Amino acid sequence: MNVCPLCNGLRQITVYCSYCRQPMEDxxxxxxxxxxxSPYMDGDLMKLVDGYPYTYTNHECVHLFYCPHCQEEEVRFIKE
Structure with a gap:
């Protein structure tokens, strides 16, 4: 069974905004x-409808990161 290390608190990562280079918030x-x-649905089921065709087969969790400095949003694929 694959689990997302960010969703389960096993790991933290720092993502920097590609526009202003400030740290982003997960x-x-x-x-x-x-x-x-949606938060209560099965994660694997949601991967089939998340708009990214390979998240289920590649065991990736798609996270949204937000920059509080310039209000930009970025999507990152987190390996499970």
């Missing part, structure tokens, strides 16, 4: 923002 899985019930 806002969690992108699929959690789909609707009110």
């Amino acid at each position: 806002q969690g899985k992108i699929t959690d923002y789909f609707d009110d019930y």
Whole structure:
């Protein structure tokens, strides 16, 4: 069974904004923002509808990162 190290608190990473080079904040899985019930759905099932065709087969969790300095958002693929 594969688990996301960020979602499960096993690891922290620092992502820097590609625009202003300031540290970004992890806002969690992108699929959690789909609707009110998305955070409670099965993670593997949500990977089939997340808009990225290989997240399920590559065991990747798609995280949204937000820059509080310039308000930019970036998506990063986290290996499970």
